[in-house]
Amino acid sequence: MSINSRYGNLKINRDIKILFVDDDAMSHLAISTVFSQLFNSFGTATNTTEAFEKLTNTNFDCIITEIEMKNRDELTFIQKIREKDKCIPIIVLTSSRNSNRFIELIHLGISGIISKPIQHDELLKTVLKTIDKIELLNTLENKR
Numbered sequence: 001m002s003i004n005s006r007y008g009n010l011k012i013n014r015d016i017k018i019l020f021v022d023d024d025a026m027s028h029l030a031i032s033t034v035f036s037q038l039f040n041s042f043g044t045a046t047n048t049t050e051a052f053e054k055l056t057n058t059n060f061d062c063i064i065t066e067i068e069m070k071n072r073d074e075l076t077f078i079q080k081i082r083e084k085d086k087c088i089p090i091i092v093l094t095s096s097r098n099s100n101r102f103i104e105l106i107h108l109g110i111s112g113i114i115s116k117p118i119q120h121d122e123l124l125k126t127v128l129k130t131i132d133k134i135e136l137l138n139t140l141e142n143k144r
Contacts, residue, residue: 016131017041017058021051021065021077022093027118031064034120035127048077055081061134062127064091066116067105075101078108087137089130093118 018039020031023046036042043058045051047069054060063081067074078090089111094101102113111133112126 014038014040016062016134017043017060018127019043019045019051019054019058019060019063021045021048021063021069023047023066023069027066027093027116030120031118031123034124038124048074051077052080055084060088062089062091062111062130064093064123064127066093067101068094068096075104075108078105078110082108089134091123091126091130093123 016039018035018041020028020035020042021044022028022031028044028046032042032044041058043054043060045054051063051065055063065074065077067078078092081088081090086109090109091112091114092105092110093114093116095116105113111130114123114126
């Protein structure tokens with residue numbers, strides 16, 4: 001089934017800039033294939049260092065990140081993002097079932113948690129809900 005036939009009837013703001021951070025090549029391929037066709041600006045990074053470089057050079061509207069990458073403390077990654085931008089939506093991908101970790105993530109103000117293995121429809125639904133919130137906030141800000 002093609003991307004357009006599967007998601008063609010969705011109302012998507014294609015101008016939203018999304019950054020996807022994951023060190024897993026299969027996740028990159030799967031998510032990039034779908035999201036790069038749905039959004040005009042879809043960036044990827046394979047580690048937190050690369051992600052920070054991209055965040056420095058581009059104003060992304062939403063970040064989707066794995067939190068169990070090799071040799072990285074992703075909670076620190078999210079804390080550093082929050083130091084720079086307290087409002088950017090962050091959607092976390094995880095295979096963990098650690099409730100203490102979830103509580104830490106909630107305290108860092110994440111927008112959603114998606115369990116791995118990733119279900120494309122679930123991730124897209126979470127991203128679309130997040131985009132709706134972004135657009136609502138932008139509308140409210142423009143009215144001020």
